[in-house]
Amino acid sequence: MIATLSFTGWLLVARDYLPDPEWVHFGFSLFLGSILAAVVLVIRARNLEGVEKLRMGDRVRQIEMESALSQTERARRGEEEARRALEGAIVQVRESEQRFRGLADATFEGVVIFRNGHVVDANTRAAELFGVSVPQLLGAPVLNLVAEGSMDDAARVLEGGGGHGEGLDLDASRYDGSLFPMAVSVVSTVHQEKNAKVMVIRDITDRRRVELVLRRALEEAEGNSRAKSTFLANMSHELRTPLNSVIGFANILMKRLGDELPVREMDYLKRIQSNGEHLLSLIDDILDLSKIDAERMEIVREPLQLDELVGEVLRTLDVQARKMGLELRSEVPGELRPLVADARRMLQILLNLAGNAVKFTPSGSVTIRVLAEEDSGRPARIEVSDTGIGIPAYRLEEIFSPFNQVDSSSARSFGGTGLGLTIARSLCELMGFDLYATSRKGEGSTFVIELDPGRGPRAHDRPSALNAGSVGEPTG
Structure with a gap:
């Protein structure tokens, strides 16, 4: 083991x-x-x-x-x-x-960047505008750059909105206390990784100076225009008195001595009467035009019956139309509500339009037509149509300018001064109406009074040079 x-x-x-x-x-x-x-x-x-x-x-x-x-x-x-x-x-x-900074310093505008109401950066131009150096601007309240009178507007833009390029004109305050006008625009930005705003400043001293000169020139021109209108109004009254006497004495001589005067002398008296009435009509037109320019034309609005007014126009022009072989017609609805307008000025407008139609219509007819609203019966439009010589399409607006004639032959052939349509349109505008013309080749002309412009065709809906197509002579 x-x-x-x-x-x-x-x-x-x-x-x-x-x-x-x-x-x-x-x-x-x-x-x-x-x-x-x-x-x-x-x-x-x-x-x-x-x-x-x-x-x-x-x-x-x-x-x-x-x-x-x-x-x-x-x-x-x-x-x-x-x-x-x-x-x-x-x-x-x-x-x-x-x-x-290189771009900002190179630009003509001043650039100020601010955050929480204080300047954090600026370019050299901004410092020059305010009379300081760039370091002196840094840290200053941005509202210190604005004059006291512009403080409220500046606070609204600089401290409130202004993040989307809002701009306005302000009075700026320099370091020495002097003021200068500036146009500013403010936009949002990021500066040094923090939200901020950029104010771009332009010195508009030169622009303000030009505006002041233009304003003074305009005021002076308006003053001269008012003085001219006042002078014409006064002179028209001074001319009417002796001219009425001349016309009146010519009528008296023709009535009392008509059978005793030789034919030649009777023709002289008729010429005196005719030319005197023509001159009186011209003075009346100048007087009305001067009142309108001076804003002294009084408009009395009251209800009036257009059927009665149209009837008076036809009666006044009946003799002249018969002499020329023309037919005067009217188309007025039976149940027509009253029109609120100045009766005297409406009669003047219709006499002018219908008188021109008779004057520039060698043959055919002249029609005064009133159109009403179907539901209310209120007057909506008045048309004065003729079968006359027509108006070139490109002159449909020019005929409403003072003293306007297509050519001198029209004035010699048909008479007139070119003031009637100007006065008629001005009176329509004073009463809140609108007046314009249409014309087609071979069909004469139609002058339309829109009694309710808000419901009538707009300016761009009216016939123009592209679709009117008339090549005739103007109505004047």
Whole structure:
């Protein structure tokens, strides 16, 4: 048998250990050694297990440390890349700011950047406008740049809205207290990575000076026009008195001495009467035109019956129309509500339009037509139509200008001064009406009074040079 003694470490060899006398001595030692050996084996196994755990823990910690070192390296590299990117961005921002400042300094307008009501940047031109240096502008309240009289408007734009390019004219205050006019516009921006606003400033001193000159010239022209109108009105009254006397005495002579005077002298008296009446009509037109220009024309609105007014016009022009072989006609609805207007001026307008139609119609007819609203019977439109010589389409608006004639032959052939239509349109406008003309080749002309312009055709709906197509002579 071979046995291992744990205490001594000896090796005992025996062929038969039972009768061996040494066994008695070593029996107990062998038993105890076996127990101790088992204990030692258990302890060693546990120690080995602990060592293995320690080794595994060390390996795990080593792996974790290596991972941490790797993450740290990656983080360091990321930080390095971020730092380089940040440095590049800073360089780009600085270059962009330098380009912006270069452009801002080169522009003629002043540029002021402000945030929370205080200037944070400005260009050289802005400093020049306010008589300071750029550093003196920085940090100053932006409202300090505005004169006291413009403070409310400036606060509304600079502190309130103004983020979308709103602009207005303000009075600016320089560092020395002097004022100058400026046009400003304000837009939102980002400055140094923060929200801000940009105020662009233009000195409009020259523009204000030109506006002042133009305003004074306009006031002077208006004053001269009023003075001219007043003069014409006064002179017209002064001329009417002796002219009425001339016409009146000519009528008296023709009535009293008509049978006694020779034919030639009678013709002289008729010429005196005719020319006097023509001159009186011209003076009346000038008087009316001067009153309109001077805003002294009085309009008395009252209800009037258009059928009676049209009848009076026809009676007045009947003799003249018969002499020319023309037919005077009227078309007036039976149930027609009264028209609220100035009866005297409406009669003047219709006499002018119908008189022109008779004058410029060699043959055919002249018709005065009243159109009413179907549901209410309220007068809506008055038309004066003729079968006369017509009006060129491109002159349909020009005929309403003062002293307008298509050519001198019209005035010589048909008479007239070119003031009648001007006065008629002005009187219509004073009463809230609208007057315009239409004309077609071979069909004469039609003058339309829109009594309710809001319901009538608009200006762009009226016949124009492209669709009217008349090439005749004008009505004047």
